[in-house]
Amino acid sequence: MWFKEGIFLEFNTKDNLYYWDNDVGIFIPSIQKKTIYKKGTNRFYEKQRFYHVNWLEKWDKIPKVPHKNSPDVTVDSIKEFIFRFGFTQLTLELTQDCNFRCPYCIFSDNYESTRNHSKSYMSFSTAKKAIDYYYSLIKKYKGYNPLRKPVVGFFGGEPLLNFAVLKKCVEYIKSHYGNETLFAITTNGSLMNKEVGEWLIKNDFKILISLNGHEKEHNRLRRYGDGKKTFKDVMENINHITSADYEDIGIVFVYDYDTDLFACEEFFKQKNIPRVEVASLVSNAPDSHYFDKFKEKKFLNFIEQFEKAKNYYMDSIIKGNVKSEGTLFERLFAVPLYNDLNKCNTLYHSSSLMPFTNACIPGQKMFVDVNGQIHICERVNQHFPIGAIDDGLDFERICALIQDYQLNFDKCKECQISKLCDKCYVQFMVEKKFVKASKICEEAEELLKKRLSIDFKFLEKDIAFFETLNFQ
């Protein structure tokens, strides 16, 4: 290590040595400690090293943004934060019912901590209360953030099973709160017939559809409750949207160790398929049994395939064969690297309200379930409610939740990549408790190191592609 103090993650490509400077929040160059000494290169290396060590002393002098407000986790400090940065989205769970029975769904039997499917539906009266509460907060705290725009999302189960209430909600919002709301829906697409699709387009919905790739792969993972295949129905409905040249539609793609990534990439390259906006491995939360069925060999084969796919994609970029087209590989390989390079709040200290992980402050978003309970977001299990629409956000409870969550930051202070952390409550929760970071993040640094070593190999060859991408 060249450095005297600070927290750094060292990694290298074949050609160069780098550090992630976790204090500043940026990647910095170093020089290889060992070089192959050809004749006459010794002197070059010594000079290069000498000046690099000098530079590191200069780098130590880098100023940081003074920490102006470093509040303790109290009800007042949380309120102040939420009034300023919160209320970014209201998501309504229109129903806990679904016409699909996907084995990887977090509401299936494979996940112990989350609710199961039920026949519960949200009434319009509950939805209206949630909507009125959300808009009252936006109005009341406009002074804290005049630029906040309301976003209302609809989630399920399958939200289109409760289309009548969805429609009423949108009509109610438009008639009572004007036309500046952004609407979003996450759907399995099976009920999004021509009429529904046209209505979503008319109301400028951001449409997210779960589609797991080509027919065989999609049908493997996504089936109706009676076991029938879903691909053809979903594709037909997607075509209603794309044939209208509507662009605000994206795909949520989920894969497991049986997925053929190359075949899926070919599928998503087709012109009539919307952009892949989310691509993630089936949830492997601590309470999950989904992956129990996969043997180690299967896992290793998948890792091999994943690396092969990445090399193929990155090589294509270097050869200039790739444009930003929203394909699966772009989402799987380019976006994480883009985020590593751009996401960190460089030179700023983390807020003392959430010094580690990428967790939000509960209340930034609000997920209202069918019964009117408010939760952190749609991904968090039902054991951590943060209020109810009749009583509003419970800031005492939010405060206790944050304090409880932070008790598990046992590894974070020493973590070399804490400023790159993308974990949140979801990864740490098992039923009503949080698991210690040391357990969840055991291999995080090593895994990232490995990934960065590969990613930087490509960055060294082609910079322009990553600098021109825009995944915001």
Added chain:
Amino acid sequence: MYFRLYPECYYIEGVKRGALFDLIESKSYGLNKKESEILRKCENNEKIDENMEFLEELQKLGLGNFYNKKPYIQKLRVGSSLIGTNSGLPPKLNRVFLEINNNCNLSCDFCGINGVKRTKGCIGCNVWNEDSEPLKIDRWKKVIKELIVLRCNDVFIKGGDITLNWDETMKIVNMVSGNISNVYVIIHQKFLKENLINDLNNKAKLIVQIDNIRERIDGSISALILRDDQWIKEFNDVKDLIVDYVNVTESTFVFLPSVGRTDVSPPNLFNFLNNMTFHPCLGHSLTICFDGKVLPCPMMRNHKIGSVKEADLADIISDKMERIKKFWGLNLDKIEKCGKCEFKYICDDCRALEEYLTGKLKGKLLCHYNPS
């Protein structure tokens, strides 16, 4: 072999040559055409095999290093580059001018009522040929409450002559004091009295508008003086001097500072990176006039954004953000001539004065450096 600048060193290219900025050591290096050409290639990760002397010099200065193989060098930034201006986050309001009255019994030639003649008119006093109804104290209270909630960083309280109704001025000072990080009060030298200074003690920093050096002021006060080299020499015991250059004739601009290559300030990391996106002065700044008009700058009277008489400040910000952004985001890349210049991110610029002199919002007159 490859040579790359370190993350904190920025190579900025002008239309003809480039300059290099070390944002940790706050140093700028103007480069000649040949040096610029070499550095452009290096920063494009092109292989180098000649002109090593120049690059070795940069290596010795701690600005960059040689690499056997192509490296990837990330440039230093402040904050996250994923947070765009349309992120829905609260606006960053660094500086607000509260022009609390429009009355004064003096008739100074440099006053705004006679046109924009000064480089720092914003932090001096001015009256305007405007006779609208002034805001009542209760409305000011509401505006100030809004500024506190918005976490405004600096507030400048100015007039006119704000000593004419000192009780009201102090009410405003008391409202902002302790709630806003930096509070400045601007008073003309002729109205300065000891009891006023005592009233402001620990509540606000005083900026005194001076046009007569012979009357001394207290050494702990910031003084905004009109340009006269002799005066500056005599004023060497005043803590902070802010020099306000004034144009004394309509036909020539010889008394206004025309920026040249040697006049630019050393680069400050935060300002430099801010200036790549925002105007160095207008960025994150607003003015609330005596009659409630909201302007981008106290001297840009023709660019009304809204009025706090008609709406809350939050509503104006929310409804007129696109218009506000046009001023905040007027970085020097967008200003004629400046866009071609390699020193654009360390240069000052008074848009009010330039607009007055050229008749164009993006015009530029006060610069004698020729980047072409």
